[in-house]
Structure formats: C-alpha cells, structure tokens
Amino acid sequence: MNILIVGKGKMGQLIDAKAKALGLTSFGCCDVLDPSLLQQKKEDIDVILDFSHPDNLMWILKEIEGTSIALVEGTTGLQEEQLEALKAASKNNPIFYATNYSYGIALFHKLLKEVVPLLKDSFDIEIVETHHNQKVDAPSGTALSLLESIDPDHEFEHIFGRQGNVGARKKEIGIHALRGGTIAGIHEVDFFGEDEVLEIKHTATSRQIFVNGAIKAALFIANKPNGLYSMDDLLKGELHGRS
C-alpha cells in the first residue's frame, strides 16, 4: 500500500516513520503550501492520511476528486460545512473519519451508548478533556464526538466552560478543556448522581496509539468501495487491538 501524509507536524512525522517501519511505501508529508508531492505521486497513491489543519481539507478533496484515492481524515476542529463536504466526497472516494483513532475511545463511545440512557434523567453529565500545550483547537474533536454520543438528539443545552453568576445547573452538559505540558490526550465523562459519581476516563499515554489506529484505518479502507467509514467499521472488522 502506498500512502501520502498531509501534515508535517507531530502526527505526520510519526505516521511516516511507523508506515516505513511496517514496510509500507510512504511518499512522505506535504501540505497546501507545498502540494507538489501529492501532485507528482497522484497516480501511485492508494491512501492519503490527513493529520494537519482544517484549512487543508477542501484542497485535499479537490485533489482526490475523480481518482480512486482513499482518505483517512484525522484533523480535528472541522466546521459543519467541512464535515458536509467530507460526507459528499465519500460518494466518490472511500473516506475514513475519526476524531480519535485509539481503540479505547472507540470502546468509550460504545459504553456511553449503553450507560447514558440509564443515567441521563437522574445524573448531571460533564465532559473534561486535557491535552498538551501545543493543541490549537478546543474543545478536542474527541470531546465533541463524545458529546454527540451522549446527546445525539440535542436534548441538553451544551455549556462550553462556566464563568460568573451562572445560576443553578439546568438541563445541560458542561464541556471543559484543560491545556498543559505534554499530555497526549485525556478524556473523562463524569456522571454526578445523588450521593454517587460514576467516572469513565480514557488516557492516551502516547500519540503512538493514534498513529497505529490511523494506519489500521488506512489498511482497512484501501480498495474498499466508496463510502464513509468510522471506528465502528474497524471494530467490526476486528482489525483493532494492540500495536
């Protein structure tokens, strides 16, 4: 499988190194300011993995239009219209999208779907995420996806941080972002009940878990029919697990 990576940052470089270590052909990392690699290698690319910045997405979708190149999209902070464009592009290319490529977070979503219907009427729900001091978007893409799993029908008001005389808690879900040091990613959902608290927490102890998951996603969608794929498809395909 031949891959090309969009994004020359922390994730891009780690994916490039891991792909090469696995014996895959990686053409390296590029971005919208230096698109030549994508344009030169277009004929030979099977999968593009984008871990960069939302500003690259429309350019990538234009480049893969009319080709059979698959896309593994990992960039977070995408706006609603960019998510719509991703969905539309999946009619013509295989596209895998996840805000978090770790196995644990994929399971976290499953746990929420079990637990939330049992608790949502009697427990207060809050989401807390913690990331390194270089992260540019807040709250994390993962926190927003967890929110979507908790409240798919938007029954609750979504409160992004609290400040001032906010009054007593209403039918709301609080979402809070902490930033500091070198934390790869911590996500926690707290359920506060009467005289008890249930906490579900995932800690990524290094970025490698995202890198490995993204490469598994790339192997999974290479040569798949056009469509939008998610971590649920990867779990069903039993391609996940350690390393």
Ligand SMILES: NC(=O)C1=CN([C@@H]2O[C@H](COP(=O)(O)OP(=O)(O)OC[C@H]3O[C@@H](n4cnc5c(N)ncnc54)[C@H](OP(=O)(O)O)[C@@H]3O)[C@@H](O)[C@H]2O)C=CC1
């Ligand atoms: N889905 C998942 O599992 C994961 C997703 N991510 C996401 O991947 C993305 C990249 O993360 P990470 O590698 O840590 O970030 P880095 O900051 O290390 O790298 C970001 C890359 O994007 C480029 N970039 C920044 N601004 C722009 C812009 N305006 N237009 C085009 N390119 C730009 C940077 O180029 P330059 O250096 O020249 O500015 C750099 O190459 C983030 O959205 C992050 O949230 C991260 C980990 C896991």
Ligand SMILES: O=C(O)C1=N[C@H](C(=O)O)C[C@H](O)C1
């Ligand atoms: O920027 C990061 O580092 C991460 N971003 C993703 C997110 O926004 O959820 C996934 C992971 O938590 C690391």
